[in-house]
Amino acid sequence: MSGRETPPGATDCHCHIFGPAAKFPYAEPRSYTPEDETLEDYLALLDRLGLDRGVIVQPSAYDRDNACTLDALRRAPERLRGIAVVGAEATADTLRAMHRDGIRGLRANEYRRDGQAAYHGGVRLAEIEPFVPLMAELGWHLQLWIDARHLPEIEPRLAKLPVRIVVDHMGRMHHSHGINDPGFQALLRGVGEGRYMAKLSGTYRLGATAPDYLEAKPFHDVLVAANPDALVWGTDWPHPRPEGGRPDAARLLRVFLDWTTDPVLRRKILTDTPARLYGFPGV
Template structure:
Protein backbone atom coordinates (compact mmCIF):
# COMPACT_ATOMS: atom_id res chain seq x y z
CA UNK A 1 0.00 0.00 0.00
CA UNK A 2 1.36 3.42 -0.86
CA UNK A 3 2.21 5.65 2.07
CA UNK A 4 0.39 8.84 3.07
CA UNK A 5 1.89 12.22 2.31
CA UNK A 6 4.04 13.55 5.14
CA UNK A 7 5.31 16.59 3.22
CA UNK A 8 4.51 20.02 4.71
CA UNK A 9 3.64 21.41 1.27
CA UNK A 10 0.56 20.05 -0.47
CA UNK A 11 -0.21 19.92 -4.20
CA UNK A 12 -2.70 22.43 -5.55
CA UNK A 13 -6.25 22.03 -4.25
CA UNK A 14 -8.99 21.51 -6.82
CA UNK A 15 -12.70 22.40 -6.42
CA UNK A 16 -15.52 19.93 -6.03
CA UNK A 17 -18.38 19.33 -8.48
CA UNK A 18 -21.51 21.40 -8.84
CA UNK A 19 -23.63 20.89 -5.71
CA UNK A 20 -26.79 20.29 -7.72
CA UNK A 21 -27.11 18.20 -10.87
CA UNK A 22 -29.69 17.67 -13.59
CA UNK A 23 -30.08 15.34 -16.53
CA UNK A 24 -29.42 15.92 -20.22
CA UNK A 25 -31.49 18.55 -22.00
CA UNK A 26 -30.73 17.31 -25.52
CA UNK A 27 -32.04 13.74 -25.14
CA UNK A 28 -33.64 11.34 -22.69
CA UNK A 29 -31.18 9.14 -20.84
CA UNK A 30 -32.29 5.53 -21.47
CA UNK A 31 -33.12 3.05 -18.72
CA UNK A 32 -30.12 0.90 -17.94
CA UNK A 33 -27.63 3.70 -18.67
CA UNK A 34 -24.19 3.36 -17.07
CA UNK A 35 -21.88 6.14 -15.93
CA UNK A 36 -18.64 4.22 -16.38
CA UNK A 37 -16.19 6.52 -14.62
CA UNK A 38 -16.31 8.35 -11.29
CA UNK A 39 -14.41 8.52 -8.01
CA UNK A 40 -15.15 8.52 -4.30
CA UNK A 41 -12.68 10.43 -2.13
CA UNK A 42 -12.23 10.27 1.61
CA UNK A 43 -10.86 12.77 4.11
CA UNK A 44 -7.19 12.26 4.97
CA UNK A 45 -7.92 11.66 8.64
CA UNK A 46 -9.46 8.32 7.71
CA UNK A 47 -8.20 7.80 4.14
CA UNK A 48 -4.72 9.34 3.80
CA UNK A 49 -3.54 10.90 0.57
CA UNK A 50 -0.38 9.47 -1.01
CA UNK A 51 2.93 11.24 -1.34
CA UNK A 52 3.67 12.45 -4.85
CA UNK A 53 0.03 13.06 -5.80
CA UNK A 54 -0.78 15.64 -8.49
CA UNK A 55 -3.61 17.49 -6.73
CA UNK A 56 -5.53 17.72 -3.46
CA UNK A 57 -9.28 17.10 -3.86
CA UNK A 58 -12.20 17.71 -1.51
CA UNK A 59 -14.26 14.84 -0.12
CA UNK A 60 -16.57 13.08 -2.58
CA UNK A 61 -18.90 10.60 -0.90
CA UNK A 62 -20.72 7.61 -2.29
CA UNK A 63 -24.00 9.19 -1.19
CA UNK A 64 -23.25 12.30 -3.26
CA UNK A 65 -22.37 10.15 -6.25
CA UNK A 66 -25.59 8.16 -6.00
CA UNK A 67 -27.54 11.43 -5.78
CA UNK A 68 -25.86 12.54 -9.01
CA UNK A 69 -26.81 9.27 -10.70
CA UNK A 70 -30.41 9.73 -9.60
CA UNK A 71 -30.53 13.36 -10.75
CA UNK A 72 -29.13 12.58 -14.18
CA UNK A 73 -31.17 9.42 -14.78
CA UNK A 74 -28.29 6.96 -14.73
CA UNK A 75 -29.18 3.43 -13.62
CA UNK A 76 -25.67 2.17 -12.86
CA UNK A 77 -22.28 3.59 -11.97
CA UNK A 78 -18.63 2.51 -12.03
CA UNK A 79 -16.22 3.83 -9.40
CA UNK A 80 -12.52 3.97 -10.24
CA UNK A 81 -9.93 4.08 -7.47
CA UNK A 82 -8.77 7.70 -7.30
CA UNK A 83 -5.02 8.30 -7.63
CA UNK A 84 -4.71 10.33 -4.40
CA UNK A 85 -5.56 7.22 -2.35
CA UNK A 86 -2.98 5.10 -4.17
CA UNK A 87 -3.50 1.38 -3.55
CA UNK A 88 -5.66 1.92 -0.45
CA UNK A 89 -8.95 0.69 -1.93
CA UNK A 90 -10.90 0.66 1.36
CA UNK A 91 -13.27 3.50 0.53
CA UNK A 92 -13.94 2.06 -2.93
CA UNK A 93 -14.72 -1.34 -1.44
CA UNK A 94 -17.04 0.17 1.18
CA UNK A 95 -19.02 1.99 -1.52
CA UNK A 96 -19.28 -1.10 -3.71
CA UNK A 97 -20.27 -3.38 -0.86
CA UNK A 98 -23.09 -1.05 0.19
CA UNK A 99 -24.43 -0.84 -3.39
CA UNK A 100 -23.80 -4.24 -4.94
CA UNK A 101 -26.65 -4.08 -7.45
CA UNK A 102 -25.89 -0.59 -8.72
CA UNK A 103 -22.10 -0.13 -8.67
CA UNK A 104 -18.99 -1.84 -10.03
CA UNK A 105 -15.37 -0.91 -9.34
CA UNK A 106 -11.94 -0.50 -10.92
CA UNK A 107 -9.13 -0.93 -8.41
CA UNK A 108 -5.46 0.04 -8.22
CA UNK A 109 -3.20 -2.58 -6.63
CA UNK A 110 0.40 -3.68 -6.55
CA UNK A 111 1.43 -6.99 -8.03
CA UNK A 112 2.29 -8.10 -4.51
CA UNK A 113 -1.32 -7.66 -3.41
CA UNK A 114 -2.25 -10.62 -1.13
CA UNK A 115 -4.59 -13.24 -2.54
CA UNK A 116 -7.07 -12.57 0.26
CA UNK A 117 -7.27 -8.88 -0.69
CA UNK A 118 -7.74 -9.65 -4.39
CA UNK A 119 -10.55 -12.05 -3.54
CA UNK A 120 -12.19 -9.40 -1.36
CA UNK A 121 -11.98 -6.86 -4.17
CA UNK A 122 -13.67 -9.25 -6.59
CA UNK A 123 -16.35 -10.14 -4.05
CA UNK A 124 -17.10 -6.43 -3.54
CA UNK A 125 -17.66 -5.85 -7.25
CA UNK A 126 -14.27 -4.94 -8.70
CA UNK A 127 -14.11 -5.95 -12.36
CA UNK A 128 -10.85 -4.39 -13.53
CA UNK A 129 -7.57 -2.65 -12.74
CA UNK A 130 -6.30 0.77 -13.76
CA UNK A 131 -2.79 1.72 -14.85
CA UNK A 132 -2.21 5.49 -14.71
CA UNK A 133 0.88 7.33 -15.92
CA UNK A 134 -0.58 10.85 -15.89
CA UNK A 135 -1.25 11.54 -12.21
CA UNK A 136 0.85 10.81 -9.15
CA UNK A 137 -0.36 7.81 -7.17
CA UNK A 138 -1.03 5.56 -10.15
CA UNK A 139 0.68 2.45 -11.47
CA UNK A 140 2.67 2.62 -14.72
CA UNK A 141 3.29 0.28 -17.66
CA UNK A 142 6.63 -1.25 -16.66
CA UNK A 143 4.86 -4.46 -15.59
CA UNK A 144 1.97 -4.29 -18.05
CA UNK A 145 2.12 -7.96 -19.02
CA UNK A 146 2.19 -9.05 -15.37
CA UNK A 147 -0.92 -7.00 -14.65
CA UNK A 148 -2.59 -8.53 -17.70
CA UNK A 149 -1.82 -12.02 -16.39
CA UNK A 150 -3.26 -11.09 -13.01
CA UNK A 151 -6.42 -9.79 -14.67
CA UNK A 152 -6.79 -12.95 -16.73
CA UNK A 153 -6.53 -14.97 -13.52
CA UNK A 154 -9.20 -12.83 -11.81
CA UNK A 155 -11.54 -12.45 -14.79
CA UNK A 156 -10.88 -8.69 -14.93
CA UNK A 157 -10.01 -6.17 -17.64
CA UNK A 158 -7.40 -3.37 -17.76
CA UNK A 159 -7.92 0.37 -18.05
CA UNK A 160 -5.22 2.84 -19.12
CA UNK A 161 -4.92 6.54 -18.33
CA UNK A 162 -2.36 7.62 -20.89
CA UNK A 163 -1.61 10.48 -23.27
CA UNK A 164 -2.30 9.33 -26.84
CA UNK A 165 1.16 10.48 -27.93
CA UNK A 166 2.57 7.50 -26.01
CA UNK A 167 0.26 4.91 -27.60
CA UNK A 168 2.35 4.17 -30.75
CA UNK A 169 5.28 3.00 -28.61
CA UNK A 170 2.99 0.71 -26.61
CA UNK A 171 0.56 -0.43 -29.31
CA UNK A 172 2.37 -3.69 -30.07
CA UNK A 173 2.31 -4.64 -26.37
CA UNK A 174 -1.35 -3.70 -26.10
CA UNK A 175 -2.21 -5.86 -29.10
CA UNK A 176 -0.78 -8.96 -27.38
CA UNK A 177 -2.68 -8.57 -24.09
CA UNK A 178 -4.76 -11.63 -23.14
CA UNK A 179 -7.54 -9.53 -21.55
CA UNK A 180 -9.84 -6.73 -22.72
CA UNK A 181 -8.42 -3.23 -22.24
CA UNK A 182 -9.77 0.30 -22.33
CA UNK A 183 -8.16 3.68 -23.06
CA UNK A 184 -9.56 6.47 -20.91
CA UNK A 185 -10.73 9.99 -21.85
CA UNK A 186 -10.34 9.49 -25.63
CA UNK A 187 -6.57 9.43 -25.23
CA UNK A 188 -6.36 12.43 -22.85
CA UNK A 189 -4.51 14.82 -25.18
CA UNK A 190 -5.19 18.42 -26.30
CA UNK A 191 -7.35 18.88 -29.37
CA UNK A 192 -4.81 21.43 -30.62
CA UNK A 193 -2.75 18.49 -31.89
CA UNK A 194 -5.37 17.89 -34.55
CA UNK A 195 -7.56 15.05 -35.72
CA UNK A 196 -4.68 13.46 -37.66
CA UNK A 197 -2.32 13.32 -34.69
CA UNK A 198 -0.27 10.08 -34.91
CA UNK A 199 -1.10 9.13 -31.34
CA UNK A 200 -4.81 9.61 -31.88
CA UNK A 201 -4.60 7.65 -35.13
CA UNK A 202 -2.98 4.81 -33.17
CA UNK A 203 -5.84 4.93 -30.66
CA UNK A 204 -8.40 4.79 -33.47
CA UNK A 205 -6.61 1.75 -34.84
CA UNK A 206 -6.71 0.00 -31.48
CA UNK A 207 -10.44 0.67 -31.14
CA UNK A 208 -11.06 -0.56 -34.67
CA UNK A 209 -9.28 -3.78 -33.70
CA UNK A 210 -11.39 -4.28 -30.56
CA UNK A 211 -9.98 -2.10 -27.78
CA UNK A 212 -12.47 -0.22 -25.63
CA UNK A 213 -12.43 3.57 -25.37
CA UNK A 214 -14.17 5.91 -22.95
CA UNK A 215 -15.88 8.93 -24.45
CA UNK A 216 -15.22 11.27 -21.54
CA UNK A 217 -13.04 14.05 -20.17
CA UNK A 218 -13.94 16.67 -22.76
CA UNK A 219 -12.79 19.43 -20.42
CA UNK A 220 -9.42 17.68 -20.15
CA UNK A 221 -8.80 17.64 -23.90
CA UNK A 222 -10.63 20.74 -25.11
CA UNK A 223 -8.65 23.95 -25.51
CA UNK A 224 -11.80 26.10 -25.27
CA UNK A 225 -11.67 26.54 -21.49
CA UNK A 226 -15.34 25.78 -20.91
CA UNK A 227 -18.56 24.24 -22.30
CA UNK A 228 -19.64 23.33 -24.92
CA UNK A 229 -16.19 21.84 -25.76
CA UNK A 230 -17.18 21.65 -29.42
CA UNK A 231 -13.57 21.13 -30.52
CA UNK A 232 -13.81 17.57 -29.13
CA UNK A 233 -16.68 16.57 -31.45
CA UNK A 234 -14.65 15.31 -34.45
CA UNK A 235 -12.39 13.24 -32.18
CA UNK A 236 -15.31 11.47 -30.51
CA UNK A 237 -17.06 10.93 -33.83
CA UNK A 238 -13.95 9.38 -35.35
CA UNK A 239 -13.72 6.90 -32.47
CA UNK A 240 -17.40 5.99 -32.72
CA UNK A 241 -17.08 5.51 -36.47
CA UNK A 242 -14.12 3.17 -35.90
CA UNK A 243 -16.10 0.78 -33.67
CA UNK A 244 -19.35 1.88 -31.98
CA UNK A 245 -19.54 -1.42 -30.09
CA UNK A 246 -16.36 -0.56 -28.17
CA UNK A 247 -17.34 2.94 -27.03
CA UNK A 248 -18.67 3.79 -23.56
CA UNK A 249 -19.40 7.06 -21.72
CA UNK A 250 -18.32 8.37 -18.32
CA UNK A 251 -19.02 11.51 -16.30
CA UNK A 252 -15.59 11.64 -14.61
CA UNK A 253 -17.39 12.94 -11.50
CA UNK A 254 -16.24 14.75 -9.30
CA UNK A 255 -13.98 16.19 -12.02
CA UNK A 256 -10.71 16.14 -10.09
CA UNK A 257 -7.57 17.95 -11.25
CA UNK A 258 -9.68 20.55 -13.04
CA UNK A 259 -9.41 24.22 -12.09
CA UNK A 260 -10.90 26.13 -15.05
CA UNK A 261 -14.68 25.66 -15.09
CA UNK A 262 -16.92 23.76 -12.68
CA UNK A 263 -19.17 21.96 -15.17
CA UNK A 264 -22.27 19.92 -14.56
CA UNK A 265 -22.82 16.35 -15.71
CA UNK A 266 -25.73 17.65 -17.79
CA UNK A 267 -23.25 19.68 -19.87
CA UNK A 268 -21.28 16.52 -20.58
CA UNK A 269 -24.40 14.52 -21.41
CA UNK A 270 -25.56 17.25 -23.78
CA UNK A 271 -22.17 17.10 -25.48
CA UNK A 272 -22.72 13.37 -25.97
CA UNK A 273 -25.67 14.31 -28.18
CA UNK A 274 -23.16 16.11 -30.43
CA UNK A 275 -20.60 13.36 -30.25
CA UNK A 276 -23.18 10.68 -31.13
CA UNK A 277 -26.20 12.23 -32.91
CA UNK A 278 -27.73 8.84 -33.78
CA UNK A 279 -30.05 7.83 -30.93
CA UNK A 280 -29.69 4.08 -31.44
CA UNK A 281 -25.90 4.23 -31.37
CA UNK A 282 -25.90 6.64 -28.43
CA UNK A 283 -28.19 4.39 -26.40
CA UNK A 284 -25.93 1.42 -27.14
CA UNK A 285 -22.94 3.41 -25.86
CA UNK A 286 -24.86 4.27 -22.69
CA UNK A 287 -26.40 0.84 -22.03
CA UNK A 288 -25.51 -2.34 -23.93
CA UNK A 289 -21.79 -1.70 -24.31
CA UNK A 290 -20.99 -0.87 -20.67
CA UNK A 291 -23.40 -3.48 -19.34
CA UNK A 292 -21.36 -6.06 -21.24
CA UNK A 293 -17.95 -4.79 -20.13
CA UNK A 294 -18.81 -4.24 -16.45
CA UNK A 295 -21.25 -7.09 -15.92
CA UNK A 296 -24.44 -5.17 -15.19
CA UNK A 297 -27.78 -6.85 -15.82
CA UNK A 298 -29.72 -5.47 -18.79
CA UNK A 299 -32.74 -3.33 -17.96
Protein backbone atom coordinates (compact mmCIF):
# COMPACT_ATOMS: atom_id res chain seq x y z
CA MET A 1 0.00 0.00 0.00
CA SER A 2 1.29 3.46 -0.87
CA GLY A 3 -0.26 6.32 1.08
CA ARG A 4 -3.21 5.99 3.40
CA GLU A 5 -6.47 4.74 1.89
CA THR A 6 -8.25 4.06 5.16
CA PRO A 7 -10.64 6.55 6.79
CA PRO A 8 -9.88 8.31 10.09
CA GLY A 9 -10.58 6.01 13.01
CA ALA A 10 -10.12 2.87 10.91
CA THR A 11 -10.19 -0.19 13.15
CA ASP A 12 -8.78 -3.70 12.99
CA CYS A 13 -11.55 -5.60 14.78
CA HIS A 14 -9.77 -8.94 15.19
CA CYS A 15 -6.23 -9.49 16.45
CA HIS A 16 -4.44 -11.43 19.18
CA ILE A 17 -1.53 -10.55 21.46
CA PHE A 18 0.92 -13.26 22.53
CA GLY A 19 3.58 -12.92 25.19
CA PRO A 20 6.16 -12.33 26.23
CA ALA A 21 5.69 -15.96 27.20
CA ALA A 22 8.03 -15.54 30.17
CA LYS A 23 5.54 -13.04 31.62
CA PHE A 24 2.30 -14.50 30.25
CA PRO A 25 2.69 -18.30 30.03
CA TYR A 26 0.37 -20.28 27.80
CA ALA A 27 -2.33 -22.68 28.93
CA GLU A 28 -1.90 -26.43 29.23
CA PRO A 29 -3.04 -28.22 27.16
CA ARG A 30 -3.17 -26.02 24.07
CA SER A 31 -3.48 -26.57 20.34
CA TYR A 32 -0.51 -24.45 19.29
CA THR A 33 2.42 -22.56 20.80
CA PRO A 34 2.79 -19.12 19.22
CA GLU A 35 5.90 -17.02 19.03
CA ASP A 36 5.90 -13.79 21.01
CA GLU A 37 3.78 -11.25 19.11
CA THR A 38 3.61 -8.40 21.56
CA LEU A 39 1.65 -5.20 22.01
CA GLU A 40 4.56 -3.22 20.62
CA ASP A 41 4.60 -5.41 17.51
CA TYR A 42 0.88 -4.91 17.04
CA LEU A 43 0.86 -1.14 17.48
CA ALA A 44 3.66 -0.91 14.92
CA LEU A 45 1.54 -3.00 12.53
CA LEU A 46 -1.44 -0.67 12.97
CA ASP A 47 0.77 2.29 12.13
CA ARG A 48 2.15 0.59 9.02
CA LEU A 49 -1.33 -0.30 7.78
CA GLY A 50 -2.86 3.12 8.39
CA LEU A 51 -5.19 1.85 11.12
CA ASP A 52 -5.89 3.87 14.24
CA ARG A 53 -7.55 1.33 16.51
CA GLY A 54 -7.61 -2.38 17.25
CA VAL A 55 -9.65 -5.02 19.04
CA ILE A 56 -7.77 -7.77 20.87
CA VAL A 57 -9.58 -11.11 20.94
CA GLN A 58 -8.56 -13.48 23.71
CA PRO A 59 -6.83 -16.43 21.95
CA SER A 60 -7.36 -20.09 22.77
CA ALA A 61 -3.67 -20.55 23.64
CA TYR A 62 -4.39 -18.60 26.85
CA ASP A 63 -7.72 -20.36 27.53
CA ARG A 64 -9.47 -18.31 30.28
CA ASP A 65 -6.41 -16.44 31.52
CA ASN A 66 -7.03 -12.96 30.11
CA ALA A 67 -3.96 -11.37 31.74
CA CYS A 68 -2.06 -10.72 28.50
CA THR A 69 -5.08 -9.20 26.77
CA LEU A 70 -5.95 -7.01 29.76
CA ASP A 71 -2.34 -5.84 30.13
CA ALA A 72 -2.34 -4.64 26.52
CA LEU A 73 -5.66 -2.82 26.97
CA ARG A 74 -4.38 -1.00 30.05
CA ARG A 75 -1.25 0.11 28.22
CA ALA A 76 -3.00 1.52 25.14
CA PRO A 77 -6.53 2.48 26.25
CA GLU A 78 -7.02 5.14 23.58
CA ARG A 79 -6.40 2.73 20.71
CA LEU A 80 -7.58 -0.67 21.94
CA ARG A 81 -10.64 -2.57 23.09
CA GLY A 82 -10.95 -6.28 23.83
CA ILE A 83 -13.01 -9.46 23.81
CA ALA A 84 -12.54 -11.79 26.78
CA VAL A 85 -13.02 -15.50 27.41
CA VAL A 86 -14.57 -16.39 30.78
CA GLY A 87 -16.61 -19.25 32.17
CA ALA A 88 -18.38 -20.18 35.37
CA GLU A 89 -15.34 -19.16 37.43
CA ALA A 90 -16.00 -15.48 36.69
CA THR A 91 -18.13 -13.16 38.81
CA ALA A 92 -20.07 -9.99 38.12
CA ASP A 93 -17.25 -8.03 39.74
CA THR A 94 -14.79 -9.70 37.35
CA LEU A 95 -16.77 -8.57 34.32
CA ARG A 96 -17.26 -5.04 35.64
CA ALA A 97 -13.51 -4.72 36.22
CA MET A 98 -12.87 -6.00 32.70
CA HIS A 99 -15.25 -3.37 31.36
CA ARG A 100 -13.21 -0.64 33.02
CA ASP A 101 -10.13 -2.06 31.29
CA GLY A 102 -11.76 -1.96 27.85
CA ILE A 103 -13.41 -5.36 27.38
CA ARG A 104 -16.59 -5.06 25.31
CA GLY A 105 -17.74 -8.64 24.80
CA LEU A 106 -17.27 -12.35 25.46
CA ARG A 107 -16.27 -14.98 22.93
CA ALA A 108 -18.10 -18.29 22.66
CA ASN A 109 -16.27 -21.14 20.93
CA GLU A 110 -18.73 -23.36 19.08
CA TYR A 111 -16.26 -24.23 16.33
CA ARG A 112 -16.26 -28.01 15.88
CA ARG A 113 -14.74 -30.59 13.56
CA ASP A 114 -16.43 -33.98 13.46
CA GLY A 115 -18.36 -33.00 16.56
CA GLN A 116 -15.23 -32.30 18.61
CA ALA A 117 -13.62 -29.03 19.65
CA ALA A 118 -11.12 -27.98 16.98
CA TYR A 119 -8.97 -26.13 19.52
CA HIS A 120 -8.09 -26.59 23.17
CA GLY A 121 -9.22 -23.65 25.26
CA GLY A 122 -12.23 -21.45 24.91
CA VAL A 123 -15.71 -21.48 26.41
CA ARG A 124 -18.93 -22.77 24.92
CA LEU A 125 -22.13 -20.75 24.71
CA ALA A 126 -23.74 -22.59 27.64
CA GLU A 127 -21.16 -21.18 30.06
CA ILE A 128 -21.68 -17.64 28.81
CA GLU A 129 -25.48 -17.61 28.81
CA PRO A 130 -25.73 -16.92 32.59
CA PHE A 131 -23.73 -13.71 32.06
CA VAL A 132 -25.98 -12.37 29.30
CA PRO A 133 -28.11 -10.08 31.54
CA LEU A 134 -24.96 -8.36 32.82
CA MET A 135 -23.51 -8.25 29.31
CA ALA A 136 -26.65 -6.43 28.17
CA GLU A 137 -26.35 -3.99 31.07
CA LEU A 138 -22.73 -3.25 30.16
CA GLY A 139 -23.50 -2.88 26.45
CA TRP A 140 -21.37 -5.91 25.55
CA HIS A 141 -21.90 -8.32 22.68
CA LEU A 142 -21.40 -12.03 22.11
CA GLN A 143 -18.63 -12.90 19.67
CA LEU A 144 -19.40 -16.29 18.16
CA TRP A 145 -16.73 -18.56 16.70
CA ILE A 146 -18.60 -21.15 14.65
CA ASP A 147 -18.65 -22.94 11.32
CA ALA A 148 -21.73 -21.39 9.70
CA ARG A 149 -22.98 -24.85 8.72
CA HIS A 150 -23.74 -25.40 12.41
CA LEU A 151 -25.40 -22.03 13.01
CA PRO A 152 -28.98 -23.28 12.47
CA GLU A 153 -28.54 -25.75 15.34
CA ILE A 154 -28.17 -22.97 17.91
CA GLU A 155 -30.30 -20.22 16.35
CA PRO A 156 -33.21 -20.84 18.76
CA ARG A 157 -30.86 -20.16 21.68
CA LEU A 158 -29.32 -17.13 20.03
CA ALA A 159 -32.76 -15.66 19.38
CA LYS A 160 -33.34 -15.42 23.14
CA LEU A 161 -30.20 -13.38 23.84
CA PRO A 162 -30.71 -9.63 24.40
CA VAL A 163 -27.22 -8.75 23.13
CA ARG A 164 -25.64 -8.25 19.72
CA ILE A 165 -24.17 -11.38 18.16
CA VAL A 166 -21.03 -10.98 16.06
CA VAL A 167 -19.97 -13.98 13.96
CA ASP A 168 -16.26 -14.47 13.31
CA HIS A 169 -14.61 -14.77 9.90
CA MET A 170 -17.72 -14.64 7.67
CA GLY A 171 -18.87 -17.90 9.23
CA ARG A 172 -15.52 -19.66 8.82
CA MET A 173 -16.62 -22.54 6.63
CA HIS A 174 -14.70 -23.80 3.62
CA HIS A 175 -15.51 -21.86 0.48
CA SER A 176 -16.32 -25.09 -1.37
CA HIS A 177 -19.66 -25.26 0.46
CA GLY A 178 -20.69 -22.07 -1.33
CA ILE A 179 -22.87 -19.13 -0.43
CA ASN A 180 -26.04 -21.19 -0.88
CA ASP A 181 -25.15 -23.50 1.99
CA PRO A 182 -28.11 -23.45 4.43
CA GLY A 183 -25.90 -22.44 7.34
CA PHE A 184 -24.35 -19.53 5.50
CA GLN A 185 -27.80 -18.52 4.29
CA ALA A 186 -28.91 -18.43 7.95
CA LEU A 187 -26.00 -16.10 8.69
CA LEU A 188 -26.80 -13.97 5.66
CA ARG A 189 -30.47 -13.64 6.64
CA GLY A 190 -29.50 -12.74 10.18
CA VAL A 191 -27.12 -10.05 8.97
CA GLY A 192 -29.71 -8.71 6.56
CA GLU A 193 -32.33 -8.53 9.30
CA GLY A 194 -29.94 -7.00 11.82
CA ARG A 195 -30.04 -10.04 14.14
CA TYR A 196 -26.37 -10.85 13.55
CA MET A 197 -23.24 -8.94 12.71
CA ALA A 198 -20.27 -10.47 10.91
CA LYS A 199 -16.55 -9.91 10.62
CA LEU A 200 -15.20 -9.63 7.08
CA SER A 201 -12.02 -11.31 8.27
CA GLY A 202 -10.21 -14.60 7.85
CA THR A 203 -10.52 -14.89 4.07
CA TYR A 204 -7.69 -17.42 4.22
CA ARG A 205 -9.57 -19.42 6.86
CA LEU A 206 -12.23 -20.16 4.24
CA GLY A 207 -9.57 -22.08 2.33
CA ALA A 208 -9.18 -19.29 -0.23
CA THR A 209 -5.94 -19.11 -2.19
CA ALA A 210 -3.33 -16.41 -1.59
CA PRO A 211 -2.57 -13.76 -2.64
CA ASP A 212 -5.98 -12.72 -3.98
CA TYR A 213 -8.30 -15.03 -1.99
CA LEU A 214 -10.86 -14.84 -4.78
CA GLU A 215 -12.77 -17.91 -3.59
CA ALA A 216 -13.82 -15.88 -0.53
CA LYS A 217 -15.06 -12.87 -2.49
CA PRO A 218 -18.63 -14.15 -3.05
CA PHE A 219 -19.09 -14.45 0.73
CA HIS A 220 -17.78 -10.92 1.25
CA ASP A 221 -19.93 -9.49 -1.53
CA VAL A 222 -23.26 -10.95 -0.43
CA LEU A 223 -22.68 -9.91 3.19
CA VAL A 224 -21.92 -6.33 2.14
CA ALA A 225 -24.99 -6.30 -0.09
CA ALA A 226 -27.17 -7.67 2.72
CA ASN A 227 -26.35 -5.04 5.34
CA PRO A 228 -23.11 -3.01 5.36
CA ASP A 229 -24.09 -1.47 8.71
CA ALA A 230 -23.75 -4.90 10.37
CA LEU A 231 -20.15 -5.57 9.32
CA VAL A 232 -16.65 -4.95 10.64
CA TRP A 233 -13.24 -6.01 9.34
CA GLY A 234 -10.13 -7.49 10.93
CA THR A 235 -6.66 -8.77 10.15
CA ASP A 236 -6.71 -11.83 12.45
CA TRP A 237 -3.05 -10.93 13.14
CA PRO A 238 -0.75 -12.70 13.92
CA HIS A 239 -2.77 -15.44 12.20
CA PRO A 240 -2.36 -18.25 14.74
CA ARG A 241 -2.42 -21.78 13.38
CA PRO A 242 -3.21 -20.79 9.79
CA GLU A 243 -4.37 -23.33 7.25
CA GLY A 244 -1.44 -23.06 4.86
CA GLY A 245 1.21 -20.36 4.94
CA ARG A 246 0.96 -17.36 7.23
CA PRO A 247 -0.78 -14.51 5.38
CA ASP A 248 0.43 -10.94 5.18
CA ALA A 249 -1.77 -8.45 7.02
CA ALA A 250 -1.05 -5.68 4.52
CA ARG A 251 -2.18 -7.96 1.71
CA LEU A 252 -5.39 -8.81 3.56
CA LEU A 253 -6.17 -5.11 3.94
CA ARG A 254 -5.38 -4.54 0.27
CA VAL A 255 -7.85 -7.28 -0.67
CA PHE A 256 -10.56 -5.72 1.50
CA LEU A 257 -10.00 -2.29 -0.04
CA ASP A 258 -10.05 -3.74 -3.56
CA TRP A 259 -13.32 -5.54 -2.83
CA THR A 260 -14.83 -2.52 -1.03
CA THR A 261 -14.14 0.47 -3.25
CA ASP A 262 -16.97 2.77 -2.13
CA PRO A 263 -15.53 5.23 0.44
CA VAL A 264 -18.89 5.41 2.23
CA LEU A 265 -18.89 1.63 2.74
CA ARG A 266 -15.25 1.67 3.80
CA ARG A 267 -16.01 4.24 6.48
CA LYS A 268 -19.02 2.30 7.76
CA ILE A 269 -17.13 -0.99 8.03
CA LEU A 270 -13.75 0.32 9.19
CA THR A 271 -14.75 3.26 11.41
CA ASP A 272 -18.39 3.95 12.21
CA THR A 273 -19.68 0.49 13.09
CA PRO A 274 -16.58 -0.44 15.14
CA ALA A 275 -16.89 2.83 17.07
CA ARG A 276 -20.46 1.96 18.06
CA LEU A 277 -19.79 -1.71 18.74
CA TYR A 278 -16.65 -1.28 20.85
CA GLY A 279 -17.30 2.12 22.39
CA PHE A 280 -14.57 4.12 20.69
CA PRO A 281 -15.02 7.90 20.53
CA GLY A 282 -16.55 9.26 17.35
CA VAL A 283 -14.34 10.68 14.61
